[in-house]
Amino acid sequence: MSYILKRFVLYFLAFCVSLILNFLLPRLMPGDPVGTMFARFKGRLSPEAMDALKQSLGFSGDSLLDQFWAYLHSLSQGDLGLSVAYFPTPVTEVIATGLWWTLWLAGLSVLISFIIGTSLGILIAWRRGSWLDQSLPPLFAFLGAFPYFWLAMLLLWVFGFQLDWFPLRHAYGDDLEPSWSWLFISDMFRHAALPALSIILATLGGWMLSMRNTMITVLGEDYISLAQAKGLSSKQVMLRYAARNAILPNLTAFGMAIGFVVSGSLLTEIVFSYPGQGYLLVQAVRAQDYPLMQGLFLTITTSVLCANCLLDLLYVLLDPRTRSSS
Amino acid sequence: MKHLKWLSAILDNPKSKYGLILIALLVLFACIGPFLVVDPTQSLARPHQAPNLSHFFGTTGQGQDVLAQTIVGAGPTLFIGFTVGILVTLIGALVGVLAGYLGGLIDELLTALINVFLVIPGLPLAIILAAYLPTGMLSMILILTFTGWAWTARVIRAQTLSLRDKDFIKSAQVIGEPLWRILIIELLPHMASLLLSTFIGTTIYAIGAQVGLEFLGLGDMGSVTWGTNLYWAANDQALLTRAWWTYVPTGLSIALVGFALALINFGLDEVTNPRLTVDRIWRHRLQAMGYTFSRASVYIGQKQVHDFSQPSSPQALESAEKGGNDEA
Numbered sequence: 001m002s003y004i005l006k007r008f009v010l011y012f013l014a015f016c017v018s019l020i021l022n023f024l025l026p027r028l029m030p031g032d033p034v035g036t037m038f039a040r041f042k043g044r045l046s047p048e049a050m051d052a053l054k055q056s057l058g059f060s061g062d063s064l065l066d067q068f069w070a071y072l073h074s075l076s077q078g079d080l081g082l083s084v085a086y087f088p089t090p091v092t093e094v095i096a097t098g099l100w101w102t103l104w105l106a107g108l109s110v111l112i113s114f115i116i117g118t119s120l121g122i123l124i125a126w127r128r129g130s131w132l133d134q135s136l137p138p139l140f141a142f143l144g145a146f147p148y149f150w151l152a153m154l155l156l157w158v159f160g161f162q163l164d165w166f167p168l169r170h171a172y173g174d175d176l177e178p179s180w181s182w183l184f185i186s187d188m189f190r191h192a193a194l195p196a197l198s199i200i201l202a203t204l205g206g207w208m209l210s211m212r213n214t215m216i217t218v219l220g221e222d223y224i225s226l227a228q229a230k231g232l233s234s235k236q237v238m239l240r241y242a243a244r245n246a247i248l249p250n251l252t253a254f255g256m257a258i259g260f261v262v263s264g265s266l267l268t269e270i271v272f273s274y275p276g277q278g279y280l281l282v283q284a285v286r287a288q289d290y291p292l293m294q295g296l297f298l299t300i301t302t303s304v305l306c307a308n309c310l311l312d313l314l315y316v317l318l319d320p321r322t323r324s325s326s
Numbered sequence: 327m328k329h330l331k332w333l334s335a336i337l338d339n340p341k342s343k344y345g346l347i348l349i350a351l352l353v354l355f356a357c358i359g360p361f362l363v364v365d366p367t368q369s370l371a372r373p374h375q376a377p378n379l380s381h382f383f384g385t386t387g388q389g390q391d392v393l394a395q396t397i398v399g400a401g402p403t404l405f406i407g408f409t410v411g412i413l414v415t416l417i418g419a420l421v422g423v424l425a426g427y428l429g430g431l432i433d434e435l436l437t438a439l440i441n442v443f444l445v446i447p448g449l450p451l452a453i454i455l456a457a458y459l460p461t462g463m464l465s466m467i468l469i470l471t472f473t474g475w476a477w478t479a480r481v482i483r484a485q486t487l488s489l490r491d492k493d494f495i496k497s498a499q500v501i502g503e504p505l506w507r508i509l510i511i512e513l514l515p516h517m518a519s520l521l522l523s524t525f526i527g528t529t530i531y532a533i534g535a536q537v538g539l540e541f542l543g544l545g546d547m548g549s550v551t552w553g554t555n556l557y558w559a560a561n562d563q564a565l566l567t568r569a570w571w572t573y574v575p576t577g578l579s580i581a582l583v584g585f586a587l588a589l590i591n592f593g594l595d596e597v598t599n600p601r602l603t604v605d606r607i608w609r610h611r612l613q614a615m616g617y618t619f620s621r622a623s624v625y626i627g628q629k630q631v632h633d634f635s636q637p638s639s640p641q642a643l644e645s646a647e648k649g650g651n652d653e654a
Contacts, residue, residue: 014442021451025458141592145530145584147537150556150577157570256444263449267538271560281450285457285543293457297450304447 003322007312011305018301022294023071027064080295085287091295094280099299101171102276105192106265109199110258117204118250121211122243125219126234137212140205148264152198152271159194166194169273195272199265203257210253214246221245248319255308262304333518335597342593348586352579356400363394366550373562374569384571387562395555396575403552404583406463406536410470411529415521417471418478418528423509425479426486437483443476452535456544466545470532478524485517519598526587526594537580552576 074081080091124133143151160168172178172187218224219242227237266278273279277296284292316322336342364370369389377384383392425436452473459465489495498512514521533552539545540553547554559573 010438010441011445013438014445017442018446018451022454025454137592138589141588142581142585145581145588146577147534147541147556147580149538149541150573150580153556153560153565153573154570154577156565157568161565161568259445259447263447263538266449267541270542271565281453282542285453288457290457293454297454300450301446305445308445 004312004316008309011309015302015305018298019072019075022298023068026290026294027067080298081291083284083289083292083295085283085289085292091291094292095277095295095299098276098280099303101274102262102265102269102278102300103303104188105195105269105274105276106199106258106262108192109196109265110203110261112196113200113203113261114207114254116200117207118211118247120204121208121250122215122238122246124208125212125215125246126238126242128216133212137205137209140208143201144203144205146202147267148199148202149267149271151202152195152268155194155198156271167191171275191272191274195265195268195274198268198271199261202264203261206257207250211246211250214249215242218242218246248315251311251315251318255311258307258311259304262300266300336590336593339593339597341596342590345586345589345591345593348582349590352400352583352586353404355397356404359397360401363397364391366390366394366398374567374572376569377571383575384569386558386572387564387567387569388558392571392575395550396552396579398550399552399555399576400579402463402549403533403536403580406466406470406551407529407533407583409467410474410532410536411525413467413471414475414478414528414532415525417475418524419482419514419517419521421475422479422482422484423486423513426483427490427509427513429490433483436479440476440479440483443473444480448473449535449538452539453542453544456539461544461546463546463549466536466539469539470535474528474531474535478528481520481524482517485520486513489513489516519594523591523594526591530584530587533580533583552580 078092080095083089083091083094086094120136124130124136127133156168159165167173167190171191172184173191176184176187178184224237224241227241232241266276266281268274269276269278270282277300280292281296283289284296337346367390370391371381371385371389373385373387373389375381375385381391381393383396386392386395421436421440425433425440452469455469455472456465459469495508495512498508503512536545536551537553537556540547540551541556541560543557545551545553547557555576556573559569559576562569562572564570564572
């Protein structure tokens with residue numbers, strides 16, 4: 001159990017670091033960007049609102065430590081302050097509107113990308129030197145070199161505007177109400193298709209290459225030769241002996257990559273006006289809405305850490321070695 | 327400098343050779359290009375013109391020349407990318423080698439720090455940093471270095487762990503060489519190829535992250551870079567007006583740089599990873615003998631194609647034996 005404990009301590013530490021960063025940044029940064037924000041909102045906000053905002057960003061005159069306790073206290077009550085761009089909606093409410101859409105889009109594309117990429121990696125490692133092995137890695141390396149959001153712009157232009165196959169923006173049709181009906185769910189998939197495809201295209205190559213490399217290492221092991229010598233079929237050796245062992249390190253990389261993919265999907269959302277965290281983020285940046293920006297940072301970081309926790313639990317389930325270590 | 331033999335080998339490898347040539351050409355182009363084109367910030371013509379003879383890549387929503395923007399934008403983008411690459415490699419190498427070599431409590435603390443930075447998603451962190459810091463090239467470099475150093479440190483630490491107990495380090499310790507000398511003269515040169523590949527990887531990351539931040543509007547929006555080009559293209563409704571020429575050249579340039587850098591890394595991997603080297607040698611030998619090489623490994627074939635008990639290629643044996651733990 002020490003493995004999983006260690007990981008959880010790490011995630012807790014990472015969470016603390018992001019909390020502290022979140023707390024310190026507005027208080028320590030040079031140039032007083034928050035002051036300019038106040039100046040911009042003078043007259044547009046009520047004096048009480050200004051006070052609340054100042055308090056949450058550290059302009060209360062209390063000592064740093066007192067402020068930190070106050071910050072933790074309001075955070076523990078789920079209070080991230082008020083959004084400036086959507087004033088007077090609390091930041092938590094604004095974020096909640098977009099959280100599920102981001103989780104849905106990023107989760108869907110990460111999963112598809114991982115499954116297809118890993119399968120292709122297994123295949124090309126098994127058939128090293130074949131035309132597939134020669135052509136796929138450079139092709140996806142080329143695709144992976146594009147920024148996610150640029151691929152998204154291109155896909156939107158080709159499949160959205162020119163061919164008119166997919167909707168251009170938003171997460172579901174304007175004429176629909178969210179419900180569990182077949183109509184709504186199929187519409188949701190149609191709207192997610194292009195953004196997901198751009199993320200999948202950009203990330204597939206990474207999974208494929210890392211799987212290929214671990215597969216090649218595993219294929220050199222003695223137990224593979226033994227399996228072959230026993231006369232097992234190629235398919236059995238490839239999937240049950242080689243791939244099963246090679247996939248474990250790839251799963252660890254999966255946790256690290258989630259943060260990366262979520263970052264990329266934030267930018268993709270902007271292209272498709274997809275109403276997730278990325279879209280809110282760009283609103284926050286444009287309106288210099290610091291409370292919303294910080295709330296988003298905290299939410300995204302926390303979700304990524306949670307995803308990592310889940311993956312580690314899965315890893316312990318899959319790899320007996322992590323269970324037996326004393 | 328026997329252990330730097332791979333340096334000439336990467337020039338022989340077709341992938342890394344063409345990658346290097348491509349990068350050299352792009353850098354050259356970024357240096358002299360700005361003197362050959364019109365002012366990229368000036369509004370010269372009717373906005374959103376499709377590519378034509380007077381504006382080869384068309385014009386932007388502000389009537390600026392897209393070709394000029396693409397060429398001038400290369401300079402700052404590449405400069406920031408390579409600078410961050412160098413800084414991250416320096417910091418990552420230092421932290422990694424210190425943690426791996428010293429071990430104990432220092433290693434525990436540094437590893438915890440590295441892991442924390444690895445699991446915190448980079449872009450959101452970079453965004454709040456960029457929102458608070460004054461805009462400019464220096465801020466951009468600092469932000470990207472701060473969010474990007476951990477991966478290099480982790481890789482270098484792992485490699486240090488595998489080298490720490492080798493004889494040449496032991497003998498350096500016995501002679502009484504000072505710590506800095508063991509780290510910098512003994513350990514780091516043995517990881518030169520690894521340092522190069524992490525440098526290349528970081529540069530790819532830095533260019534992508536920088537373009538992403540600027541696309542969001544966080545950066546010096548007054549300057550002309552590949553990121554600001556895309557920002558203005560999106561802002562001027564390039565998608566709605568179907569002005570594909572305002573964002574396609576910049577995106578292709580970014581991909582070209584990324585692809586060229588990735589090619590160098592592929593080649594580097596083939597040259598320094600003994601497993602891949604052995605593989606390539608066998609493939610060529612088998613093809614020369616008229617067999618096809620399609621199985622997972624020549625050692626586990628179901629049909630006996632040749633007597634492999636007597637490998638007659640000395641290079642294959644040699645490279646299989648030296649330092650088999652590149653992946654550690």
